[in-house]
Amino acid sequence: QVQLVQSGAEVKKPGASVKVSCKASGYTFTSYTIHWVRQAPGQRLEWMGWIDLTNDNTKYAQKFQDRLTITRDTSASTAYMELSSLGSEDTAVYYCAKGGGYSTYERFDYWGQGTLVTVSS
Amino acid sequence: DIVMTQSPDSLAVSLGERATINCKSSQSVLYSSNNNNYLAWYQRKAGQPPKLLIYRASTRESGVPERFSGSGSGTDFTLTISSLQAEDVAVYYCQQYYSIPFTFGPGTKVDIK
Numbered sequence: 001q002v003q004l005v006q007s008g009a010e011v012k013k014p015g016a017s018v019k020v021s022c023k024a025s026g027y028t029f030t031s032y033t034i035h036w037v038r039q040a041p042g043q044r045l046e047w048m049g050w051i052d053l054t055n056d057n058t059k060y061a062q063k064f065q066d067r068l069t070i071t072r073d074t075s076a077s078t079a080y081m082e083l084s085s086l087g088s089e090d091t092a093v094y095y096c097a098k099g100g101g102y103s104t105y106e107r108f109d110y111w112g113q114g115t116l117v118t119v120s121s
Numbered sequence: 122d123i124v125m126t127q128s129p130d131s132l133a134v135s136l137g138e139r140a141t142i143n144c145k146s147s148q149s150v151l152y153s154s155n156n157n158n159y160l161a162w163y164q165r166k167a168g169q170p171p172k173l174l175i176y177r178a179s180t181r182e183s184g185v186p187e188r189f190s191g192s193g194s195g196t197d198f199t200l201t202i203s204s205l206q207a208e209d210v211a212v213y214y215c216q217q218y219y220s221i222p223f224t225f226g227p228g229t230k231v232d233i234k
């Protein structure tokens with residue numbers, strides 16, 4: 001069965017970076033897209049960006065353009081999300097999610113369990 | 122950015138009764154070349170990640186009970202739970218994946234009356 005397993009909770013100081021991993025299993029990793037979505041307390045789910053694993057192309061929401069990097073390790077079937085210059089507003093649960101079809105413009109059919117990132121001095 | 126709105130914010134329905142949630146997008150999410158609406162519905166139970174229920178506005182995801190159905194086109198969409206069960210208590214979100222950035226509605230909380 002398809003599973004996305006994320007790395008554990010992180011506590012970071014303002015200005016630091018965080019890197020969250022998302023290990024996929026149960027499907028052909030390189031045939032689909034992995035998206036990253038976050039939800040801050042009291043806020044909506046917020047799409048951050050994707051990595052298209054068929055061609056390694058990435059696309060980021062403009063809001064995160066300058067400080068978000070999404071990468072992958074195909075040999076480990078793992079995607080990574082790195083967010084730099086953290087501020088308190090980045091305290092949120094971060095999710096990876098698998099694209100549901102072969103296009104990048106697709107619903108998210110499987111989600112990771114979420115990783116809580118807390119930014120605090 | 123496409124703004125998604127939902128109504129109501131919350132609703133309480135008796136077991137076995139119908140629950141209806143509305144979702145509106147600030148611009149059409151209908152892709153004319155394939156006549157598909159790029160609109161999904163997710164269910165999120167406490168402490169869990171979202172779960173896909175419906176995509177292309179009305180296609181039920183594999184394994185989702187038939188009591189869940191989606192309808193609508195263009196900018197106005199509805200999620201219906203035909204006969205509410207106890208396990209349906211959750212927050213429900215609509216999402217457009219028509220254009221970047223993909224955006225979500227604020228969620229509708231469904232409870233048992």
